[in-house]
Amino acid sequence: MATVTRARNAAQLALDLEVPAALPLLPIAPEWKDQPRLWGPALHPMCSYLASFPAALAHAFIGRYSRRGDVVLDPFSGRGTTPLQACAEGRIGVGNDLNPLAYLLTAAKVEPATPAEAATRLATLRLGWASSSADWLALAETVLADPSDPSGPPSVAVPIAGSGAPATRLETVPREVTVAFHSRTLAQLLYVRTVLRHEDRTDRFLAAALTGILHGKSASYLSELMPNTFSMAPRYVRDFAARTAFASPDRDVFGGLEKKLARLHREALPRTPGIALLGDARDTTDRARAALRERGLPERVRLVVTSPPYLRVVKYGYYNWLRTWLLGEDARAIDAALDDAHHREPYLAFLREVLADLRPILADDAVVVLVIGDVETDRGRPIRGAVGLAERVWERAAEPEGYRLAGIALDDVAAGRKMTKLWGAEAGQATKTDRILVLGATEAGRRRALSGAATPIDWDWPPRGLRAI
Numbered sequence: 001m002a003t004v005t006r007a008r009n010a011a012q013l014a015l016d017l018e019v020p021a022a023l024p025l026l027p028i029a030p031e032w033k034d035q036p037r038l039w040g041p042a043l044h045p046m047c048s049y050l051a052s053f054p055a056a057l058a059h060a061f062i063g064r065y066s067r068r069g070d071v072v073l074d075p076f077s078g079r080g081t082t083p084l085q086a087c088a089e090g091r092i093g094v095g096n097d098l099n100p101l102a103y104l105l106t107a108a109k110v111e112p113a114t115p116a117e118a119a120t121r122l123a124t125l126r127l128g129w130a131s132s133s134a135d136w137l138a139l140a141e142t143v144l145a146d147p148s149d150p151s152g153p154p155s156v157a158v159p160i161a162g163s164g165a166p167a168t169r170l171e172t173v174p175r176e177v178t179v180a181f182h183s184r185t186l187a188q189l190l191y192v193r194t195v196l197r198h199e200d201r202t203d204r205f206l207a208a209a210l211t212g213i214l215h216g217k218s219a220s221y222l223s224e225l226m227p228n229t230f231s232m233a234p235r236y237v238r239d240f241a242a243r244t245a246f247a248s249p250d251r252d253v254f255g256g257l258e259k260k261l262a263r264l265h266r267e268a269l270p271r272t273p274g275i276a277l278l279g280d281a282r283d284t285t286d287r288a289r290a291a292l293r294e295r296g297l298p299e300r301v302r303l304v305v306t307s308p309p310y311l312r313v314v315k316y317g318y319y320n321w322l323r324t325w326l327l328g329e330d331a332r333a334i335d336a337a338l339d340d341a342h343h344r345e346p347y348l349a350f351l352r353e354v355l356a357d358l359r360p361i362l363a364d365d366a367v368v369v370l371v372i373g374d375v376e377t378d379r380g381r382p383i384r385g386a387v388g389l390a391e392r393v394w395e396r397a398a399e400p401e402g403y404r405l406a407g408i409a410l411d412d413v414a415a416g417r418k419m420t421k422l423w424g425a426e427a428g429q430a431t432k433t434d435r436i437l438v439l440g441a442t443e444a445g446r447r448r449a450l451s452g453a454a455t456p457i458d459w460d461w462p463p464r465g466l467r468a469i
């Protein structure tokens, strides 16, 4: 009895210390770390997005584990890195995300507007603005001069996003939005967000491009109040603007958008269109299959490259509230819906559901690449349960659903040196190592993952084999 108790205590201690079980290393060098920051197609940096991975990482696995014409899926597509990279390499890139901002960015990248379509729509917007600017300028001035008590809700009504002009559905503009822009910029944004319709491919592309230039610290952004990477807390923004008498420079939305479109279109668009889906990763398969069938495309996925939400609070709504305002989305509702703030146990159960859902759409020899987290501290504080997470994901989410383990690839140049420490008794001291769990859907997938690890990757962009496309 005492031995059993001691054994149980030891097991509990190991759990508490979070010493991960050793998993085999997959010999894939993290060459993506050596590539320039903006490596890959010009559409990738359309808009900054928290916790996105580099296009070069997606390429390292797309190049090894898929061929032209294969379906490559990301059930947590974020700003669309995997599906865009897949389309750019002649694969059918499918991205799914529950965040409407992520969906918009993914859709804009896998079904982009051509330069001619974008230029025509921009010209129409300019004409529409020219004929109605007096009304919008007057509306913006009224919003800025809102006579209601500044500590209460705003009172001036404007059309809701996407409602078309003349609008019948109205809402008010949050005060933190009004302080961010010059009155003319605000007037132009009110007009543009009213008339752009996100169900239209070209309008979606323009709206996505606008989210990318909304705020940042240079003349190419429409507001200099906040950095480009994320929106600062609304209250902080209001206080800061009041304290410093912040006045945004007059930035022309149409001129800024034109320049942004030129950057996005500076090289040819991918010829293979992809698919963007909006929904919960736990039911990706049915929606992906229906979308593939509708387009007459193969209904089997050969490769998944994804980075699930992580064990830390990345509030995609809260940190993007100015962008979500532009799009007419509710930042709070987004955060309430997403699975980004789990503790470890519910996180593992969640991932297991995702992996269970994916199985039926995977080809027998499909390879599944899961990029599991990148930090073990969140803003300086250790995250409980983060150490050894990839190992736990394997044991608790993937193995029980019948996946086969090919191994773990490390996303850290110094990883080799750290490895002994990391997987030995000093696991708890590790500070930063990404772990990339590579799985096979079946034994055939595992074997393909192992043999493909040695495939050399062409890091020229576009790769030699694709230049003729």
Ligand SMILES: C[S@@+](CC[C@H](N)C(=O)[O-])C[C@H]1O[C@@H](n2cnc3c(N)ncnc32)[C@H](O)[C@@H]1O
Residues within 6 Å of the ligand: 049, 050, 051, 052, 053, 054, 075, 076, 077, 078, 079, 080, 081, 082, 096, 097, 098, 099, 102, 279, 280, 281, 282, 306, 307, 308, 309, 310, 316, 337, 338, 339, 340
């Ligand atoms: C780490 S990010 C992915 C970033 C992506 N790899 C990229 O490069 O942009 C995780 C994503 O999971 C999404 N997400 C969170 N909960 C979800 C759920 N239940 N279903 C689908 N997506 C979800 C978030 O919106 C976020 O975009």
